Amino acid sequence: MSNLIRIVAAVFLPPLGVFLTVGIGSDFWINLVLTFLGFIPGIVHAIWVIAKHDRG
Template sequence: MNKVLLVILAILLPPVAVLLNNGVGKDLIINILLCIVLFVPGVVHALWLVLR
């Protein structure tokens, strides 16, 4: 997947970016929970996973 597209998705729709980058797993569950609690930690987590 193109990194630029994943970064844009990580900012706009963090769980989708994590899903496309890592698939279904614990990282996706953590990101969904972070997005439910607050949106910004979900974005930071998604960016960290995409750029790692």
């Protein structure tokens, strides 16, 4: 799946972007908590996860 689609999903619904990248795992749950605590930290974490898994 294209990273552009994942990044757009991460901006509007951060846990969706993480889910599309790594599925349901620790990164997904961390992102869900960050999104509930503050939307911006959830976006930053989601983009970081997408970028991290793009290189690896």
